Amino acid sequence: MSADFVAFGDGRFLLAGRETKCSVGRSGVVAAEEKREGDGYSPAGTWPMRRVFYRPDRLEAPKTLLPLVALTPEDGWCDAPEDPLYNRWVKLPYAASHENLWLEDHVYDVIVELGYNDDPPVPPLGSAIFLHLARPDWGPTAGCVAVTLEDMLEILRLSARGSEIEIRL
Numbered sequence: 001m002s003a004d005f006v007a008f009g010d011g012r013f014l015l016a017g018r019e020t021k022c023s024v025g026r027s028g029v030v031a032a033e034e035k036r037e038g039d040g041y042s043p044a045g046t047w048p049m050r051r052v053f054y055r056p057d058r059l060e061a062p063k064t065l066l067p068l069v070a071l072t073p074e075d076g077w078c079d080a081p082e083d084p085l086y087n088r089w090v091k092l093p094y095a096a097s098h099e100n101l102w103l104e105d106h107v108y109d110v111i112v113e114l115g116y117n118d119d120p121p122v123p124p125l126g127s128a129i130f131l132h133l134a135r136p137d138w139g140p141t142a143g144c145v146a147v148t149l150e151d152m153l154e155i156l157r158l159s160a161r162g163s164e165i166e167i168r169l
Contacts, residue, residue: 003046003166005155007145011138015151016158022147026140029169032116035143037081037124042143046166047129048115049159053101055109059149062110064156066163071108075101081123088121089113099128107133110152114145114165131155131165 006014009029013022027040035043049066056070073092078085080096090098101108112131121127126143134146145167147155 003164004159005164006166006168007042008168009042013145013147013151015147015155020147020151021134021138022145023134023138023140024145024167025143027143029167031169032125035117035126037079037126038142039126040140040143041126042141042145042167043116043126043129044167044169045116046164049131049163049165050113050115050118052156053108053111053113055102058106058109062153062156065160066112066156067161071101071111073102077101077128079127081127086121086123087117087127105135106149107135107146109133110149110156112152112156112165 007022013020025040025042029044030041032043032045035041051067053069053071061068076090076092076094076098078088078090078098083096114129116129117125130144132144132146
């Protein structure tokens with residue numbers, strides 16, 4: 001079975017039979033077994049699309065068959081390998097190291113949680129691997145895949161439970 005969407009390390013993204021653009025990790029793409037927390041690599045492999053988080057103050061709920069979660073300023077994601085909630089959605093304030101999902105910029109206005117290192121999470125193989133929105137300058141991510149809002153909304157519209165994204169070297 002092939003993935004529904006494919007992100008390439010060179011910045012190409014296959015979406016519904018057409019090629020568009022994406023950003024990947026600042027260090028590039030690496031084999032998943034070599035991925036480590038904080039290394040800046042996007043993990044190669046095929047990852048299920050778990051849930052969609054979105055900023056309800058900035059856009060309407062995206063049209064998708066994936067589970068939807070409206071973000072709040074108290075939403076975070078644990079990135080502390082030693083913590084029992086490593087690579088899990090957490091409520092802030094949270095004592096261990098974490099990412100805030102409610103950002104001033106727009107990159108996390110829509111986030112798709114990818115099923116990388118989550119069943120179960122294995123420290124320190126990496127956390128918070130998402131599909132999210134690209135920066136205006138197409139700058140690299142910390143290990144995620146980033147696309148435009150227009151492409152994100154199309155991806156979500158075409159997605160259903162069981163949809164996957166492949167990240168290729």
